[in-house]
Amino acid sequence: MTTDAEYLRRAILLAVDNVLAGAGGPFAAVVVRDGVIVGEGANSVTRTLDATAHGEVNAIRDACRRLGDFLLRGCTLYSSCEPCPMCLSACYWAQIDRVFFGATQEDAAAVGFGDEALYRQFSLPTDERSLPASGLLRVEAQVPFQTWLNSKLRVEYGALPIS
Amino acid sequence: MTTDAEYLRRAILLAVDNVLAGAGGPFAAVVVRDGVIVGEGANSVTRTLDATAHGEVNAIRDACRRLGDFLLRGCTLYSSCEPCPMCLSACYWAQIDRVFFGATQEDAAAVGFGDEALYRQFSLPTDERSLPASGLLRVEAQVPFQTWLNSKLRVEYGALPIS
Numbered sequence: 001m002t003t004d005a006e007y008l009r010r011a012i013l014l015a016v017d018n019v020l021a022g023a024g025g026p027f028a029a030v031v032v033r034d035g036v037i038v039g040e041g042a043n044s045v046t047r048t049l050d051a052t053a054h055g056e057v058n059a060i061r062d063a064c065r066r067l068g069d070f071l072l073r074g075c076t077l078y079s080s081c082e083p084c085p086m087c088l089s090a091c092y093w094a095q096i097d098r099v100f101f102g103a104t105q106e107d108a109a110a111v112g113f114g115d116e117a118l119y120r121q122f123s124l125p126t127d128e129r130s131l132p133a134s135g136l137l138r139v140e141a142q143v144p145f146q147t148w149l150n151s152k153l154r155v156e157y158g159a160l161p162i163s
Numbered sequence: 164m165t166t167d168a169e170y171l172r173r174a175i176l177l178a179v180d181n182v183l184a185g186a187g188g189p190f191a192a193v194v195v196r197d198g199v200i201v202g203e204g205a206n207s208v209t210r211t212l213d214a215t216a217h218g219e220v221n222a223i224r225d226a227c228r229r230l231g232d233f234l235l236r237g238c239t240l241y242s243s244c245e246p247c248p249m250c251l252s253a254c255y256w257a258q259i260d261r262v263f264f265g266a267t268q269e270d271a272a273a274v275g276f277g278d279e280a281l282y283r284q285f286s287l288p289t290d291e292r293s294l295p296a297s298g299l300l301r302v303e304a305q306v307p308f309q310t311w312l313n314s315k316l317r318v319e320y321g322a323l324p325i326s
Contacts, residue, residue: 008300015307022316026307045233046318051257052220061213070212080307082298085285086256089249092281092294094214099296102304111308114323118255121325122248122285130325131255133262135245137171141265144178144189144243145274153185155209160277162284162293 004100007078015080018042029059029079039063056087060094071095084115167263170241178243181205192222192242202226219250223257234258247278
């Protein structure tokens with residue numbers, strides 16, 4: 001029986017290997033279901049030139065691919081570091097059951113990463129955030145939704161079991 | 164001179180087309196730099212079996228690929244709907260300058276999407292969130308960071324110009 005600590009150690013090891021290989025940042029994650037590793041990923045932002053290629057996102061994409069499912073219900077994600085808001089949200093969208101992490105967002109900040117600052121943005125009112133975001137054409141923008149509701153090709157997703 | 168409204172209309176059109184093609188959810192985005200579209204993406208969660216394949220993430224990935232850069236400084240993102248926390252975070256990591264969106268998170272909620280509920284999770288203390296996340300092995304988890312600080316292969320990224 002592999003323990004939570006052992007899966008997390010695997011994620012930490014992958015993060016170290018990733019740095020030693022010069023393949024990206026010091027972050028990696030492992031996705032486990034029913035005692036089996038079903039996805040792994042290490043940060044590849046600078047190697048694959050993809051701002052979204054964090055360890056957890058890569059691990060989730062890998063698990064989705066291997067399991068042939070856009071939902072990862074029943075899975076636990078082990079990350080070498082506390083997931084940033086992007087990666088935590090990805091866990092919600094994939095409906096992952098549980099997360100274990102090693103280092104904290106404060107630890108990541110101490111070595112130069114913006115995770116903690118990004119979390120702070122979410123506690124600010126929209127108009128006080130550093131990244132200006134403005135609404136426009138709200139009426140026209142309902143057309144995709146109406147098209148969706150009327151579509152016979154619709155494959156449901158995107159509801160979340162949270163309130 | 165293409166206006167913000169016109170770029171946003173393009174994103175809305177891509178979202179409609181995406182639904183009509185049965186290719187995914189009713190969301191799409193366009194990335195623009197210096198008056199040129201440098202990235203486009205529509206939601207492909209159910210088609211590509213990837214929980215992270217939202218319209219904005221796909222557009223950011225496309226722009227990164229086309230521009231050969233993991234940063235999208237000087238770019239504006241136009242999204243058919245207000246970016247969810249995952250996509251908004253992706254905009255921060257890519258250092259996108261500005262976001263315009265059509266529908267709101269409330270509009271998305273009205274047709275069954277969890278965006279608004281997910282935003283609410285970020286306003287809760289960690290231990291009150293629906294997705295349990297626990298820290299473990301914090302000391303061991305510093306090793307990737309120490310390896311990173313000592314690496315000659317390090318390619319810097321992940322700092323954010325926010326406080």
